[in-house]
Structure formats: structure tokens, C-alpha cells
Amino acid sequence: MRYWLMKSEPADCAIDDLVALPNHTVGWFGVRNYQARNFMRDLMQVGDLAFFYHSSCPHPGIAGVVRICRKAYPDPTQFDPASRYYDSKSQPEAPRWLQVDVKLVRKTRLLELAELRAAPELANMRVLARGNRLSITPVTLDEWRFITGTMMGLEGHEFQ
């Protein structure tokens, strides 16, 4: 059981899009970085929990909690010439890019990036590291508990 932070551009998929979707489930398409892909391929398991993070937008920050509900499989957008995530070098018989499915656990208040940066308890959080460009980063249990508990007021909440 691991914890993650996953960045999504609200223009692609915002937390409210996930709220509105049937089953509140979406494929995490568009990852085009090998390290992030390898996290999904090698370490992510069904049942892992993740913060849903809004990036490249006016108010970047954590907007919700999701659960991994399907293990890594080929990202269909890599084969779609109309997609901004199309990759002409990826072949269907040897897909280069993968996605997992995530299911909304709960929408939370927006925990803005500035607020995360201001917390000494999160000084070593991977996503906050200088120069970090990974769209998927591991979160430690301590960081998870601090954010869901102290920052979100969800002490003792069972994320089923």
C-alpha cells in the first residue's frame, strides 16, 4: 500500500469532472515521462491512494483524494493522432505509455501550493523539491497523515 500525488491540468481533467463522471472513475492518460510511467508500471497497485493535484492553473494545489482502481495498461491517447498526447513512435504491439484508472474517494477543500510550501512538516515532500518536474510523485505515510489530518481535518478518517 503506497501513497502518491498525481498532477492533472484542470483543462484536461479537473476534480469536478471526476465528480461528474459515471463511477467517478477516469483513466490517467497523458503521462509522457519515463520515471512517472515506471512508478505506475512498477510500484502502483490497486488500492493505493493518491492526492489529486491541480497544476498549470491559477490555483495549483491538492483538490481531492483518489484510489488506484486498475493497474497500468496502455494509454490510448498515444495512438490517437488527434490527441495532444499522440506519440507517432509508439507502436500498438509495443506501447510506450501506460495509464492507471483512478476512482474519486472524496473531493477536499483546495490545499494550495503556497500552503503546502509553508508547512515545515512537508519540507522534504518530493513534489515540492526544487526543480521537480515529475507529474507523479510518492508521498510518505507521515506526509499523507499530516495533510489529510492536520491540514484537511480528516483525522481518523478511513479512506475506504
Next chain:
DNA sequence: GCCAACGTTGGC
């Protein structure tokens, strides 16, 4: 395998 050039990310 090196590394310069180029591209991308993402906050500001």
C-alpha cells in the same frame, strides 16, 4: 557514452 542543443514543465 558524451554532451550541446533543444524541448517541456509549471509556478510566477
Next chain:
DNA sequence: GCCAACGTTGGC
């Protein structure tokens, strides 16, 4: 739009 940081590409 800027730009720091870092990933990727491709010639050698």
C-alpha cells in the same frame, strides 16, 4: 510571457 530546472535527442 518569463525562466529555472531538467529531460530528451542526436551527432560524434
